[in-house]
Amino acid sequence: MSTSTRVGIIGAGAIAMHGHIPGIKKHPHGSVVAVCDTNKDRANALAASNGISTVYTNWRDIIADPNVDAVTVALPNALHAEVSIAALKAGKHVLCEKPLAMTVAQGEEMVATAHKEGRVLAINMSNRPRAEVQYMKAKVAEGKIGKISYAQGRMIRRAGIPGFGSWFTRKELSGGGALLDIGVHMLDMVLYSLGNPKVSAIRGEVQAVHGPQRRGLGGWGSDRVMDGTFDVDDLASLHLRLADGGLVTIEVTWAIYAQNEERIQLIGDQGGFDYYPTLYGSEKPLRFYSDDNGSPIETIPTIPRIDAAHNLVYAGYIDAIRGTGSVVASGDDGLAILRLLEATYRSASEKREVSL
Ligand SMILES: NC(=O)c1ccc[n+]([C@@H]2O[C@H](COP(=O)([O-])OP(=O)(O)OC[C@H]3O[C@@H](n4cnc5c(N)ncnc54)[C@H](O)[C@@H]3O)[C@@H](O)[C@H]2O)c1
Known part of the structure; x- marks a missing residue:
């Protein structure tokens, strides 16, 4: 693995811009290297404003990119299972947006694939770190x-x-x-x-x-x-x-x-x-x-302030990929909900x- 964990974002919509990109950038070992969206203008705009060099419009291309170690699935719910499973099978770690999938059967397949492939599958339960x-x-x-x-x-x-x-x-x-x-x-x-x-x-x-x-x-x-x-x-x-x-x-x-x-x-x-x-x-x-x-x-009670939610989600996710920490919420957690x-x-x- 390179010194940085190289993340590709699939889905350049609202949560990618407001949550995922800032969270990845905050991590000392995280970088966003590619973005993918069927809406090319949206993908280009997100890439340009964040110094991301590679843009795809087909998610199959980003999961085949050897320069991508991990993907963030920030797509409509109907695509969570198909894209996450394909990415895991391509050897990528996956942080999938909530809800994990549309059905329990899909979620079970995602979790089983992650276990089989030995990859990290996390879900963005971004309220846990409050x-x-x-x-x-x-x-x-x-x-x-x-x-x-x-x-x-x-x-x-x-x-x-x-x-x-x-x-x-x-x-x-x-x-x-x-x-x-x-x-x-x-x-x-x-x-x-x-x-x-x-x-x-x-x-x-x-x-x-x-x-x-x-x-x-x-x-x-x-x-x-x-x-x-x-x-x-x-x-x-x-x-x-x-x-x-x-x-x-x-x-x-x-x-x-x-x-x-x-x-x-x-x-x-x-x-x-x-x-x-x-x-x-x-x-x-x-x-x-x-x-x-x-x-x-x-x-x-006095409650100590902590970092922003997505920063903590990515702290856990990237550390888990690097073997130095654990995810805020796993695929199994997403499946249970x-x-x-x-x-x-x-x-x-x-x-x-x-x-x-
Ligand atoms: N954790 C949170 O608090 C939080 C908040 C908002 C949204 N979400 C979740 O994030 C996911 C995305 O939500 P959003 O609000 O960003 O939606 P959005 O509609 O703003 O963005 C989705 C993006 O996916 C793109 N897309 C659609 N089909 C595609 C395909 N086949 N290939 C590539 N790109 C495709 C769309 O063009 C769009 O840019 C959803 O699962 C949603 O539930 C989570």
Whole structure:
């Protein structure tokens, strides 16, 4: 391997520009050597603004490039499995965007291929590295809140639909709407903070209220089709039974008649955390609730600031490739969450609780 881990980016869209390129560049041993997008102008623009010399328009060419050690798959969800599997088979390490794939069967093939080829397969669960999430996870593991009784995660967007007809809103290209796009983050953040307890059953509901009426447009997405297909959910509500008796509820919306909100509550029999995360930092300080000799107490812990999320994701990924560290989230982690997302859709369509 060369002294630098040479990464090729597949998909030159919004997250490549805002998350992946800065994350790779921040690593002392990371460099972006090639970019690929079917939209040649977009690929050229991203390459030019970041000093990237090689541009491809066919992903098969970038995974065949011997100067590329690892690829980032930042493509519409429908392409995650096919491109990641081909890249792994070509000997590349892969950091795939979330959700890992559109189906559990695809995700299982990705994970099996990575194991067989002996390559790193990571998934970009870019909310795990938040300072508050890391703090809560460590404290829950120490027993600070005791036995988990209840946890709740909400990611409520008043108007956040990424176009009406972009790949995000077409089921054949995305696999699902708000649940797969942002539910994946909130579900993962809550379960990860709790130490990934075993989930024994799920009851899920999904709705599409605003999207079909062309309301609730947000700012995200590179190809902002305004009059195309919207056949995915814009709201999801999940109730998870934990094997040891706790309950987790997750609610996410792309659009709703309510104010924006992001909140995580982790409640045990000895204490509880209440965290209002935002995408770009903490709006309100994380609070810890407990009792002191029978009197209610509320404290605001001091949480050390850490690096930006994508910098930490790439710190783990590139270090894992180089054998000096470990990924923030592995393909197996992505698969575990995908199983829960798929079970949620099954529960919603069959209108019953699904046992796992
Ligand atoms: N981790 C996060 O917080 C986060 C945030 C946003 C998006 N994402 C994920 O990142 C992925 C990309 O999302 P985005 O917001 O950047 O979307 P985007 O639409 O902005 O970018 C996707 C890019 O892929 C290109 N593309 C489509 N088909 C292609 C093909 N066959 N070959 C090469 N390029 C092709 C498109 O032209 C586009 O430039 C999705 O899986 C999404 O869920 C993750």
